[in-house]
Amino acid sequence: MELNIHNAEILLSAANKSHYPQDELPEIALAGRSNVGKSSFINTMLNRKNLARTSGKPGKTQLLNFFNIDDKMRFVDVPGYGYARVSKKEREKWGRMIEEYLTTRENLRAVVSLVDLRHDPSADDVQMYEFLKYYEIPVIIVATKADKIPRGKWNKHESAIKKKLNFDPSDDFILFSSVSKAGMDEAWDAILEKL
Numbered sequence: 001m002e003l004n005i006h007n008a009e010i011l012l013s014a015a016n017k018s019h020y021p022q023d024e025l026p027e028i029a030l031a032g033r034s035n036v037g038k039s040s041f042i043n044t045m046l047n048r049k050n051l052a053r054t055s056g057k058p059g060k061t062q063l064l065n066f067f068n069i070d071d072k073m074r075f076v077d078v079p080g081y082g083y084a085r086v087s088k089k090e091r092e093k094w095g096r097m098i099e100e101y102l103t104t105r106e107n108l109r110a111v112v113s114l115v116d117l118r119h120d121p122s123a124d125d126v127q128m129y130e131f132l133k134y135y136e137i138p139v140i141i142v143a144t145k146a147d148k149i150p151r152g153k154w155n156k157h158e159s160a161i162k163k164k165l166n167f168d169p170s171d172d173f174i175l176f177s178s179v180s181k182a183g184m185d186e187a188w189d190a191i192l193e194k195l
């Protein structure tokens with residue numbers, strides 16, 4: 001697919017199905033812990049500074065944000081999980097929103113599931129991966145913040161993450177950095193292959 005990544009914009013934000021875009025464009029959703037770098041991933045992939053809003057403040061993204069890319073595909077930025085300072089009610093609301101999208105959205109082609117390369121995956125990370133495998137949703141694991149780990153240690157961290165996730169070797173695993181842009185071409189290849 002020929003894709004002009006410079007022709008990208010936020011299309012709309014939605015809390016539920018009735019507000020999703022109503023067409024057939026393929027979608028790639030971003031999932032991961034709050035602060036793992038989902039919005040930064042979108043910005044890096046689209047070569048933009050702040051198209052998807054990022055901040056040091058976790059929990060900033062509250063709705064499903066749909067980004068139109070050249071009228072050919074969309075990224076869907078999903079609010080992060082595991083942010084401690086939200087009420088049980090809000091967490092439940094989040095769970096319903098995310099589950100509705102992931103289990104019913106026909107446009108969804110794959111989920112980019114982000115984990116922090118520096119740390120072992122959290123229980124929530126493991127649960128998300130298991131959920132995606134259970135529903136047979138194609139998944140691309142992206143390990144973020146690779147710039148914070150010396151290259152000589154990347155393998156060790158990658159192995160630890162794969163082990164904890166019970167990683168399926170037929171899935172993609174990409175080491176990524178929004179700072180150095182490491183892994184960007186590989187991530188695009190993996191995404192385009194899923195469309």
Ligand SMILES: Nc1nc2c(ncn2[C@@H]2O[C@H](COP(=O)(O)OP(=O)(O)OP(=O)(O)O)[C@@H](O)[C@H]2O)c(=O)[nH]1
Nearest residue numbers: 034035036037038039040054055059080145177178
């Ligand atoms: N060093 C480094 N910092 C990163 C990287 N990716 C993201 N960050 C930083 O991590 C923080 C959180 O990034 P976001 O992209 O806002 O994270 P998010 O997953 O969208 O967070 P929520 O919207 O709260 O779920 C910001 O301060 C980013 O600058 C990376 O690859 N390397």
Ligand SMILES: [Mg+2]
Nearest residue numbers: 038039053061
């Ligand atoms: Mg975000």
